[in-house]
Amino acid sequence: MADVKSKRSTRADRAAQTRLRMARAAYELFTERGYQATTMGDIADRAGVAVQTLHFTFGTKAALLQNTYDYAVIGEHEQLPPDQQPWYKEFLASARLEDALEVLVDNVGAVLARTAPLDDFVRSAAHEPSAARIRSHAEMMRRQAWTAMIEHLARRFPLNADVDTKCAVDILMLLMSPTSYQTFVGEYGWTPSQWRRWCASAITAQLFGKSNHQSQAPRAWPS
Numbered sequence: 001m002a003d004v005k006s007k008r009s010t011r012a013d014r015a016a017q018t019r020l021r022m023a024r025a026a027y028e029l030f031t032e033r034g035y036q037a038t039t040m041g042d043i044a045d046r047a048g049v050a051v052q053t054l055h056f057t058f059g060t061k062a063a064l065l066q067n068t069y070d071y072a073v074i075g076e077h078e079q080l081p082p083d084q085q086p087w088y089k090e091f092l093a094s095a096r097l098e099d100a101l102e103v104l105v106d107n108v109g110a111v112l113a114r115t116a117p118l119d120d121f122v123r124s125a126a127h128e129p130s131a132a133r134i135r136s137h138a139e140m141m142r143r144q145a146w147t148a149m150i151e152h153l154a155r156r157f158p159l160n161a162d163v164d165t166k167c168a169v170d171i172l173m174l175l176m177s178p179t180s181y182q183t184f185v186g187e188y189g190w191t192p193s194q195w196r197r198w199c200a201s202a203i204t205a206q207l208f209g210k211s212n213h214q215s216q217a218p219r220a221w222p223s
Helices: 002-033 040-047 051-058 061-074 086-093 097-124 129-156 165-175 178-187 192-208
Strands: none
Touching: 002 040, 002 051, 002 061, 002 097, 040 051, 040 061, 051 061, 061 097, 061 129, 086 097, 097 129, 097 178, 097 192, 129 165, 165 192, 178 192
């Protein structure tokens, strides 16, 4: 019985590694060539699998794109979604606004470093219905995540009087978006550290600056 379980575990591990390899290959090619210019055959070749294996595992190119977004959000070495990872618990437990924002911006910034290049290419293919639908779903999930985080912060650190939860989420959807990251870091040459410091400073000023006088906004630029 132990041998049977061991063989099943080994097969499951191999299948998981193959799936990861295919998602990695799709991510690399989508961010190198774009969604439209990449074929399932290209991805299979990069992953070192038969194209039939790719179709059997994911079904369609659109389903593979959805899995590629998931791969970019979660990361290669994590098995849990962001809100179940250790950093999120640290964010929830932070006693000071500065600490909570530092944890939040650092970790969301790490996610955006992976998702921004992919999102940039997928956005350019938005006229293709499947790509547009998947990006729309990703944006909906991002809004839900920001709403939960803002609601948590607002219970502990009052928002500015002229900012309600929806407005705060709208601001964060723009400030800490794949487009913002790609523009500043990918096009304007900012370092990830500069972008994170700017985000933390902007969030403090726009959402909490007037209500939390004890909190000093983080410096916008690294020393």
